[in-house]
Amino acid sequence: xxxxTNQKAWWLVxxxxxxxxxxxxxPLMTVxxxxxxxxxxxxxFFWEGVTWFEKVLRSERFHDSLLRQLLFTGMIISIExxxxxxxxxxxxxxxxxxxxxxxLMALPLLIPWNVVGAMWNIFALPDIGLLGYTLNSMxxxxxxxxxxxxxxxxTVVMDVWHWxxxxxLLCYAGLCSIPDAYYQAAHIDGASRWAVFxxxxxxxxxxxxxxxILLRFMDSFMIYTEPxxxxxxxxxxxxxxxxxxxxxxxxxxxxxxxxxAMSLIYFLIVLLVCWVFYTVMMRNEEQ
Amino acid sequence: xxxxxxxxxxxxxxxxxxxxxxxxMSFKTTNEIxxxxxxxxxxxxLENYTKIFTDPTWYNGYINSLIYVVxxxxxxxxxxxxxxxAFSRYRFLGDKHLFFWLLTNRMAPPAVFxxxxxxxxxxxxxxxxxxxxxLAHCLFNIPLAVWILEGFMSGIPKELDETAYLDGYSxxxxxxxxxxxxxxxxxxxxxxxxxxxxxxxxxxxxxxxxVEAKPIAATxxxxxxxxxxxxxxxxxxxxxxxxPGAFVIYFVRNYIAKGFALxxx
Numbered sequence: 001x002x003x004x005t006n007q008k009a010w011w012l013v014x015x016x017x018x019x020x021x022x023x024x025x026x027p028l029m030t031v032x033x034x035x036x037x038x039x040x041x042x043x044x045f046f047w048e049g050v051t052w053f054e055k056v057l058r059s060e061r062f063h064d065s066l067l068r069q070l071l072f073t074g075m076i077i078s079i080e081x082x083x084x085x086x087x088x089x090x091x092x093x094x095x096x097x098x099x100x101x102x103x104l105m106a107l108p109l110l111i112p113w114n115v116v117g118a119m120w121n122i123f124a125l126p127d128i129g130l131l132g133y134t135l136n137s138m139x140x141x142x143x144x145x146x147x148x149x150x151x152x153x154x155t156v157v158m159d160v161w162h163w164x165x166x167x168x169l170l171c172y173a174g175l176c177s178i179p180d181a182y183y184q185a186a187h188i189d190g191a192s193r194w195a196v197f198x199x200x201x202x203x204x205x206x207x208x209x210x211x212x213i214l215l216r217f218m219d220s221f222m223i224y225t226e227p228x229x230x231x232x233x234x235x236x237x238x239x240x241x242x243x244x245x246x247x248x249x250x251x252x253x254x255x256x257x258x259x260x261a262m263s264l265i266y267f268l269i270v271l272l273v274c275w276v277f278y279t280v281m282m283r284n285e286e287q
Numbered sequence: 288x289x290x291x292x293x294x295x296x297x298x299x300x301x302x303x304x305x306x307x308x309x310x311x312m313s314f315k316t317t318n319e320i321x322x323x324x325x326x327x328x329x330x331x332x333l334e335n336y337t338k339i340f341t342d343p344t345w346y347n348g349y350i351n352s353l354i355y356v357v358x359x360x361x362x363x364x365x366x367x368x369x370x371x372x373a374f375s376r377y378r379f380l381g382d383k384h385l386f387f388w389l390l391t392n393r394m395a396p397p398a399v400f401x402x403x404x405x406x407x408x409x410x411x412x413x414x415x416x417x418x419x420x421x422l423a424h425c426l427f428n429i430p431l432a433v434w435i436l437e438g439f440m441s442g443i444p445k446e447l448d449e450t451a452y453l454d455g456y457s458x459x460x461x462x463x464x465x466x467x468x469x470x471x472x473x474x475x476x477x478x479x480x481x482x483x484x485x486x487x488x489x490x491x492x493x494x495x496x497x498v499e500a501k502p503i504a505a506t507x508x509x510x511x512x513x514x515x516x517x518x519x520x521x522x523x524x525x526x527x528x529x530x531p532g533a534f535v536i537y538f539v540r541n542y543i544a545k546g547f548a549l550x551x552x
Contacts, residue, residue: 006379015366112487
């Protein structure tokens with residue numbers, strides 16, 4: 001859409017700016033403040049420079065949780081995106097079943113995150129939960145509170161359960177916007193099922209897929225509540241992702257300096273990835 | 288072609304199983320739960336639900352959550368409306384940077400902000416109030432609402448605005464009388480998303496409250512850790528948190544798909 005230049009439009013943005021800045025700037029500045037100082041309580045602060053940043057960047061603990069985080073995000077995106085596309089492609093386009101499908105699929109998205117964690121905890125309990133009991137009676141040795149592999153699998157499956165619907169709904173919206181004429185033309189040309197997907201459906205879904213991957217990246221990178229309630233970061237530290245580690249340091253041990261430095265590094269990583277995505281997305285849009 | 292329904296059906300089955308597990312557990316007695324696995328409740332009981340509806344520490348949790356979610360949805364959408372209009376219709380100094388900056392707040396991990404938020408809201412004496420949680424959730428809900436509404440507004444041709452101005456409408460009169468009714472669907476979707484993200488968030492809501500405004504999610508986690516192993520009660524409380532969401536989805540079911548695509552497929 002062509003837009004006219006109008007500097008007065010700033011006035012329309014002011015309320016949003018004030019509210020978000022109040023919530024974003026002051027806390028962010030607090031974090032920056034802590035990240036360069038040492039405190040021994042009593043509000044006595046000493047200048048520390050970049051010591052905390054060096055310490056965090058060198059610490060093995062940070063490397064481990066970052067690695068776990070990247071692995072987790074990589075795994076859930078590579079499962080959720082193909083699965084989401086597949087489900088969206090095979091969903092009905094018209095008829096009474098559309099509403100039923102949409103409502104049932106959207107349901108996991110609206111369950112409070114701690115309830116998701118608690119639900120999966122109950123579901124996966126080895127001797128009394130539906131999943132745990134079934135797996136064990138089928139002969140698998142499964143106990144997510146003690147085995148790292150089981151804990152990981154449960155966490156990943158939980159996230160797939162929780163968020164694949166987001167990808168499905170986005171892709172479905174993309175697919176619904178394709179006019180019937182495209183399919184008719186493809187049919188007349190004798191295009192194969194794969195060709196229809198590759199040259200008609202995929203290009204139409206490109207934009208929504210970018211949004212889906214962006215949202216999934218952001219949200220999975222800041223995941224906290226679900227794995228915290230499900231496994232508490234354990235067994236050991238095997239499912240301690242970045243946010244869980246951060247809260248442990250900040251609110252558990254009250255190590256404000258390192259926690260603040262870690263927060264900033266963490267935020268910068270998310271920001272960098274999202275900026276790349278955003279730039280690519282905007283460039284595609286302008287074409 | 289006829290076998291297409293298999294995958295969605297299997298997928299929905301997979302989605303429903305844990306929910307079923309939760310529901311069936313909420314109708315069992317504690318003894319039965321700890322006694323071993325059973326697919327259907329053997330001694331069907333409503334005791335867990337009765338406890339929640341008669342104990343004020345439990346049902347107040349639901350009321351508190353609903354209060355701050357509604358306040359937040361209202362604030363977010365009403366300030367996002369004019370801003371989204373500005374972004375969709377005009378170019379102005381720094382507009383693209385501002386838009387990206389707004390989105391970055393959607394990306395900030397709440398864990399980063401938990402402690403500073405606690406200090407900020409304590410210092411302005413809003414700690415443990417509904418308004419504090421509602422304001423804190425604006426951090427990620429306003430950017431989202433702006434993003435969604437901007438998408439919907441860009442789909443409305445600019446001729447509508449121009450015609451209205453030619454007819455002598457002032458900006459605000461046009462905006463409230465003509466424009467808002469035109470994008471009612473978009474507003475519905477934006478409200479749905481604000482409701483959703485505010486309803487499901489726990490970390491900030493828990494950090495900013497202690498007694499007076501304690502959300503249901505926090506009541507659940509604290510109960511889980513203090514009163515031992517009352518799984519039935521926990522399951523019943525969890526099952527009840529699904530209801531408001533299901534209710535909201537039902538009303539916006541025809542717009543969800545469009546809203547997830549942020550209106551600009």
